[in-house]
Amino acid sequence: MTASVFFGCTFIAFGPAIALFLFTIARDPLRVIFLIAGAFFWLCSLLLSSLVWFITVQISNKESSSQQKGLLIFGVVLSVLLQETCRFGYYKLLKKANEGLLMLSAEETMPISIRQLAYVSGLGFGFMSGAFSMVNILADSVGPGTIGIHGDSQHYFLSSAFMTMAIILLHMFWGVVFFDSCEKQHWWSLAVVVISHLLVSCLTFQNPQYVGSLVPTYIIVFLVGLWAFFCSGGSLRNLKLCLTCKDKDFLLANHRPR
Amino acid sequence: TCVQCLGDGNTSLQKLATSIVFFFCLSDVSCNSVEQKIYVELNNTVPCVRLLNATHQIGCQSSISGDTGVIHVLESEEDLEWPLSKGPNPPYMVLLESSLFTRSIMMKMKNESNRVAGVAVVVPNTSPPEFSPHTTCPNENTGVYSDNYGPNLAHCNTTVWNPRGNGLSYEEFDFPVFSLKEDNETEFIKQCYLDHNRAVNGSAPQYPLCAMQLFSHMHAVTNTPTCMRRNDINFSINPEMVCDPLGDYNVWGSIRPYNDTVFGHKENESVVIAAARLDSRAFFWEVSTGAEGSVSGFVTLLAAAQALREVTHEAPPTRNILFAFFQGETFDYIGSSRMVYDMENGKFVIDLDNIHSVLEIGQVALHSGNNLFLHSDPVSRRNNTVNDVVKNLVNNLQSSTAGLGFLLVEPNVSQPLPPSSLQRFLRAQPIPGIVLADHESAFNNRYYESFYDNAANLNLTYPSDLSPEEQLEFVTHTAESLTDVATVVARALYKQAGGDESRVNTIKADPKIVTQMLYGFLVSSNNSWFQAVMAPELKNILKPSPPEYYVGVAMSSTPTRLVQYLLANLTGAATNLTQSQCQKPDELPNESRQMYSYLWVQGIVPPNSTERDSFCVRASVRLTKAVSPAFELGEYASKDYSTWTESRWKFIKARIFLVASRDLEMLTLGVGVAVLFTSLLVTYFISTKADVLFSSTREPASAAY
Numbered sequence: 001m002t003a004s005v006f007f008g009c010t011f012i013a014f015g016p017a018i019a020l021f022l023f024t025i026a027r028d029p030l031r032v033i034f035l036i037a038g039a040f041f042w043l044c045s046l047l048l049s050s051l052v053w054f055i056t057v058q059i060s061n062k063e064s065s066s067q068q069k070g071l072l073i074f075g076v077v078l079s080v081l082l083q084e085t086c087r088f089g090y091y092k093l094l095k096k097a098n099e100g101l102l103m104l105s106a107e108e109t110m111p112i113s114i115r116q117l118a119y120v121s122g123l124g125f126g127f128m129s130g131a132f133s134m135v136n137i138l139a140d141s142v143g144p145g146t147i148g149i150h151g152d153s154q155h156y157f158l159s160s161a162f163m164t165m166a167i168i169l170l171h172m173f174w175g176v177v178f179f180d181s182c183e184k185q186h187w188w189s190l191a192v193v194v195i196s197h198l199l200v201s202c203l204t205f206q207n208p209q210y211v212g213s214l215v216p217t218y219i220i221v222f223l224v225g226l227w228a229f230f231c232s233g234g235s236l237r238n239l240k241l242c243l244t245c246k247d248k249d250f251l252l253a254n255h256r257p258r
Numbered sequence: 259t260c261v262q263c264l265g266d267g268n269t270s271l272q273k274l275a276t277s278i279v280f281f282f283c284l285s286d287v288s289c290n291s292v293e294q295k296i297y298v299e300l301n302n303t304v305p306c307v308r309l310l311n312a313t314h315q316i317g318c319q320s321s322i323s324g325d326t327g328v329i330h331v332l333e334s335e336e337d338l339e340w341p342l343s344k345g346p347n348p349p350y351m352v353l354l355e356s357s358l359f360t361r362s363i364m365m366k367m368k369n370e371s372n373r374v375a376g377v378a379v380v381v382p383n384t385s386p387p388e389f390s391p392h393t394t395c396p397n398e399n400t401g402v403y404s405d406n407y408g409p410n411l412a413h414c415n416t417t418v419w420n421p422r423g424n425g426l427s428y429e430e431f432d433f434p435v436f437s438l439k440e441d442n443e444t445e446f447i448k449q450c451y452l453d454h455n456r457a458v459n460g461s462a463p464q465y466p467l468c469a470m471q472l473f474s475h476m477h478a479v480t481n482t483p484t485c486m487r488r489n490d491i492n493f494s495i496n497p498e499m500v501c502d503p504l505g506d507y508n509v510w511g512s513i514r515p516y517n518d519t520v521f522g523h524k525e526n527e528s529v530v531i532a533a534a535r536l537d538s539r540a541f542f543w544e545v546s547t548g549a550e551g552s553v554s555g556f557v558t559l560l561a562a563a564q565a566l567r568e569v570t571h572e573a574p575p576t577r578n579i580l581f582a583f584f585q586g587e588t589f590d591y592i593g594s595s596r597m598v599y600d601m602e603n604g605k606f607v608i609d610l611d612n613i614h615s616v617l618e619i620g621q622v623a624l625h626s627g628n629n630l631f632l633h634s635d636p637v638s639r640r641n642n643t644v645n646d647v648v649k650n651l652v653n654n655l656q657s658s659t660a661g662l663g664f665l666l667v668e669p670n671v672s673q674p675l676p677p678s679s680l681q682r683f684l685r686a687q688p689i690p691g692i693v694l695a696d697h698e699s700a701f702n703n704r705y706y707e708s709f710y711d712n713a714a715n716l717n718l719t720y721p722s723d724l725s726p727e728e729q730l731e732f733v734t735h736t737a738e739s740l741t742d743v744a745t746v747v748a749r750a751l752y753k754q755a756g757g758d759e760s761r762v763n764t765i766k767a768d769p770k771i772v773t774q775m776l777y778g779f780l781v782s783s784n785n786s787w788f789q790a791v792m793a794p795e796l797k798n799i800l801k802p803s804p805p806e807y808y809v810g811v812a813m814s815s816t817p818t819r820l821v822q823y824l825l826a827n828l829t830g831a832a833t834n835l836t837q838s839q840c841q842k843p844d845e846l847p848n849e850s851r852q853m854y855s856y857l858w859v860q861g862i863v864p865p866n867s868t869e870r871d872s873f874c875v876r877a878s879v880r881l882t883k884a885v886s887p888a889f890e891l892g893e894y895a896s897k898d899y900s901t902w903t904e905s906r907w908k909f910i911k912a913r914i915f916l917v918a919s920r921d922l923e924m925l926t927l928g929v930g931v932a933v934l935f936t937s938l939l940v941t942y943f944i945s946t947k948a949d950v951l952f953s954s955t956r957e958p959a960s961a962a963y
Contacts, residue, residue, distance in 0.1 A: 004927040005918075011930030016937040023938075023945045115952075140292040144326045145915025147295050148466055149450060154918065156295075158926060165933070233952035242947045 006142045009157050013134045013164035017127055020172070024119075030112055031120050038090060038124025038175075045086035046132065049079040076201050083125070084194050087175065090121055091182050114179060115232055122175015126168035134164045152208060159210040166217045170200060173221070173228035180231040196220055300443055300912040303378075304542040306435040308476040310485055310501060311590075312894065312901040315478070316427070320376065320434035324473040327351030327375025328917070329451045332358055342370045346462040349375035351470040353438075353447065356382050356389075361424040368431055376434040376472045378912075380444055385710035391426040391541040392707035394418050400590040400900060401681040403674050408637040411674035417699045419676055420706050427541050427707065434472040436912055437542045437709075447914055454916065465919035472912045477501070478905035483894040485903060501903040502811035505885035506585040507818050508593045509536070511563065511825045513570045513579045513755075515853040515878035516607040523609035528577045530755045532747070533594070533618040533679050534559040535587035536817050537809040540709040547712040548807040549780055550703040554623035554716065554740065556583055556821060557775045561744035564828035565767040566752060575757035577614055581829075583821050584679050585884040586809040588707060590900035593884035594679035598686050599899075600882065610683070615651050615754060616691035618680045622743050623716050623736060624702040628664040630743065631698050635680070636672045638688040647690035651754055655692065658749035658762070662742045669698050676701075694747065712804070713780040730777045730785045737773035744772065775824070779817070780804050788820065790862045791827045794872070797860065811904050822879060826857050830877025840874035854878050 025031045053075045061067050094117050102110055112120075137160050147156040174193050181189040200220055206212040308317035327349045330341050335358065341350035352367065352374060359379045367374045395414035403412035410416065438444045450468040457463050478485035478501035485501035512529075534556040538548025547553075563581050570579070586592025600606040622630060632652055639645040656666050675681055680691040696702055705711040716736050720729045744767035752762060778788045784800040792800065796819055799805075805816040833856075835843065840858045843849035849856070854876045861871040888899040895901070944951065 002923055004923040008923075008926035008928070008930035011934040012926075015930070015934035016941070019934070019937040019941040023941045137292055140296060143293075143296065143915075144471060144917060145296040145469070145913075146466060146918040147292070148916040149298055149468070149914065150295060152295055154466055154916075156292075158929075161930075238951050242943075242950055 002144060003142060005146075005157055006138055009134070009141055009161040010138055012158070012161040013130060013138075014168070016165060017123065017130060017168045020123060021127075025123070028112075031116070034094070034112070034117060034120045035124040035127070038121035039128035040124075041086045041090045041121075042083060042125045042128040045082040046079070046128075049075065049082045052078060073202075073205075076205075077198065080194070080197050080201050084178075084197060087121070087125065087178055088182070091179055094121070114183060115176070118176045118179030119172065119232070120175075121179070122172040123168075125175060126171035129171055130164045130168040133167065134160065153210065155210055156208075159207075159214060162214055163204070163217065166214075166221050167200070169221050170197075170224060173224040176228040176232050177224065196224060297913045297915045298446065300438070300447075300914065302439050302441060302443060303436045303912045304545050305472075305474040305910045306431070306437075306541060307474065307543040307907070308478060308905040309504075309589075310478055310480070310482045310903050310905065312482055312888075312896060314430070315480060316430050317476070317905075318431045318433065318435045318474065319476050320472055320474045322475045324471045324475075325349075325351075325375040325434055326469055326471040326917070328467045328469050329353060329447065329455055329914070331448060331451050332363075334358070335360075335363055338363060338366055342366065342373055345373075347467060348373040351375050351378065351472070353378045353380065353451070355380055356386055359389075361426055364426055364429070364431070367433075368429070371432055374433055376436070376470070377431075378447075378470065378472075379435065379437045380440055381437050381709065382440050385705065385712075385714060388422045388704035389708050389710055390420055390423045390704070390706040392420055392423045392539075393425045393428055394420050394423040396420060396423075396588075396677040396707075397590050397681075399897070400595070401675075401677060402635065402637075402684040403681075407685075408635075408674060411637070416671070417673050419699075419701055421700050422704060423706065427539070434474045435542075436472055436474070437545075450914060465922070466916040468914065469917045470912065470914045474907065474910045476905040476907050478903065481895075482901045482903045485905070486889075486894045499906055501905050503885055503889045504586060504589050504809050504811055504900075504902045504904055505592055505883070505889075506537075506809050506813055506815045507822075507881040508585055508597060508884045509583040509818060509822045509825060509879065509881055510597075511581045511829055511877065511879040513566065513574070513829075513878075517852050518607065518880060519852050521606060522604035524607075524612055527608060527612045528614040529580050529608055529612050530577050530614050530751060531580050531582055531616045531683075532559055532562065532751055533582045533584060533616060535593070535679060536583050536585045536807065536821060537588050537815075538711065538807045539588045539707050540808075542709065544806050544808045544810070545709050546707075546806055546808045547709060547780070547804060548707075549711050549713055549716050549718075550621050550623050551706055551711055552587075552807060553776070553779050554621055555619040557772060557779060558622055558740050558744045558747060559583070559619050560775060560821065560824055560828060561741060561767040561772045562748040562751065563825060564771055565744060565748035565765050567829050569752060569757070569761050569765055573758040573761055575752060575755035577755040579751050579755050580608070581825065582679075583818075583825075585815070585818055586886075586900070587679055589809065589902040590886075591679060591682045592809065592886045592900045592902070594682040595899050596884050596887055597882065598682050599887040599890075602686060606882070610687045610689070613683070613689050615647050616680050616683055616689055617651065617655075617747065617751060617754070618678050618691065618693045619743075619747060620676060620678055620693050620695035621701065621703055622694060622696050623740060625664065625696040625739070626702060629667045629698075630664060631695055632666055632668050633673065633675050633678075633693040633695060634668070634691065635675045635684055638684055638690070641688055644688050644690045648692065651690065651692050651750070654753040655694070655746065655750040658746045658753070660763075662746065664742065666694075666746070667698075673699065694743075713776075716776075716780070718776060718780055726782060727786060729781070730774055730787060731770065733769045733773045734776070737769055737776050740776070741767045741769040741772045771828070778820070783816065783820070786862070789860060790870075791823050791859055792820070793823065793858055794860050796823075818881070822881060823857065823859065826855070826875050826877035826879040827859065830854075830857075830875045830879065833874050833876050835874040835876075837872070837874070843876075849876070855880060 025035055056071055060071055098110055105111060137157060141157050146154060148154050177189060178193050200217055203213045203216055306318040308315055308319055328347045330350045331353045341352050350373060354377060356379060396419060398413050454468040455463050489499050535552050536556055538546045538551045540546040559581060584593030587594060601610045632655060634648050639648055659666055675693055676695060678693045680693055683689045705715055718734055718736050720732055724732060748765045748767060749762050752765060774787045778785055781804060782802050783805050784802050788800055789797060799816045799819060807817055809815060837858050839846060840856045843856045844851050857875045858872060859875055861873050863870050886900040888894060888896040888901045
């Protein structure tokens, strides 16, 4: 649909992710490394799930559309479970690595806390997931045409972009909640993360009713975001302090070192 | 597969789909990418390409990234107002029915070409009453008539040969013009137009609109000297060529063979030349059928050559007869000018002084009434010797029609020659010659040099219940009438060459051969007879459709090869050489490659076997290069010789899709920029206040965000 749609959709889908990367990750090389490692782990999960998908499609009956739809649902569920498994695997790896890093480094404190790792790894998952969701669509949006000649909805590009933004944010929030639950051994909140991921993925089966899939997804983004905020140490009081610009007094009063 | 789900699912589905769409493609399932949901490729389109000559460029050009326009199906000439002035969404891609493909409509669109992105013409299966995109006076500047030679006859002052010509083929358009067939794709386009582009109650149609994009970017510009100069620029290891000269090969054969290595004048050698042309053209690239324009002529000549074979073996005439088939005659006589040039410069087996007379077969299939006409050049006939020979030739022709149903008449006014290869011979030297044609003044052909000049133009109809093989053998009326013409031509040639008068009436052309040739050249070239006469390595040029008669630039056009092998089979002799001997005949005592050409042909399939009975044909049939002398001499701006070149291009394609309104696109961009700025601001805010925001359960003495 031309360059304006291309840039519009890119900014919508990757805007928050780029902003987060620029302001919080780009300055610290250690965070960049863990971001990329997180992206790689997501990629591994995708590789495994697509291998399984490929094999099952080859042995299935290609003509029967109900079988293919069933296979699609199975593929989605499997992919979500594999992603969460890889997230757990990455958590385990990071715990081990942190101990090793502590032994090697000269300082007494850990260079990067597990909460920061949670945030960075979630964002890494989000980046890679967003890239795979969106790049193919962006490449086709540059041309002069828009979707619709076979009767599909026109709003495909826009809704893909919004969905991708939601997914990137969600991956980041899920990362934070997941690592926090693993630290505190709250297995039920782990299950909630997995269920909410499954829920969001299955909501996309509503497409092309884009309202039906986007609105619930954004509600879930908001809820999970709130949960992640509280998990990572935020509270309503802090929020009020920041918004009313009383934070400097708060810090002075508490003598926290910067 | 679940087609809809794959295309419009997001997130996990999209990830799965994108990563395995590659595997799908490997496993031979249709690729369901986003691109397929946007674009519909049009496969059966033919573009109009750019041709250049010494001074001009003609044809069509698109911009390098294709021309996109909103589709508008034109209903009448008045409806042109919508794309040209009233329509609110320029530029438009105008879809024309063939009845609206006229000069006035195309010229109006050419003048308003900033609102017209391109034109698509729907070519129907039935022909309109008349249509000729060629000029009214074909090849007027490269014939023999000029201000020095018969000035009152030049530029069609006395006779307009092609009065129906609208000259569209020689106009320059700066938008692409494509042709579409009347099939499902075109129906889909019209349906898309009806669904999206119709204005309801005079108000503007709503977005999204149905649009078409045509790619036919031509590399060459201005004229031939410019593009040939650009061909020579050597910037890199792979120089980019921008144009190629038009040309192919002429086919010639003779009754008595000539030594192919001895060129120039031959003492005491007097030759009668029988000529016909091979090529034709149309407005669109390469689709040219030339049934009346060229096929009727050369099929008659081939049949005459076959009729003469037996009698010239038993009672050879005093003079030799040379059958010449010229390529590229449509484009300012490429083939014949090259042969005359070769004769003048001693590069051909005979010389212009060896020529006794010329008999050319023009358009002969559409006789209205029972007469065919013998055209001659009045200016050269003012010379008495020339006039005597011409009168003798006319007599020979007229006396050969005894017993057949028509007469040969000379036109009564002092008319110039119609456009014919004989004109190029006359340019060099006054040579006695006659052009045989079915028209007295203007052409009978209503579709001269157009894509409607096909089998239907010749009334070539077969009963509907015949299989293709039966159709091949069925003798049509057209074939019978062309057979009679071929008989006349053969007899006249024999008499003209000084043959034995008593044997003249035994010369008869074979209607079966004529009808098989007409079937092969006008209906389907992939038939059993053509398969039998062709070489094994060339059998892939035979297709279920008729061959294309456009001369082209690749030097490998199908009609040239077909005529070469047919002439060899019809005038030559079958030998019992083996295949390896056929390739190296000089090792045998009685065979000589210099005198004959040896062609290994497939032969027929005998009834009880599957292997073909291939054999070696020995014939005095040769190919000579038919590229304009202007390119040999490097005179790209020549006024004497043809300077036609065809531009090169990278790819040609067409596709349709929906376009969204500019407002929606700008809105998307605006929303994107807003989202980006908002997220930058929010993130900045959060990251600067991070240690306050996330302070509740912070571990002591850990680093801040």
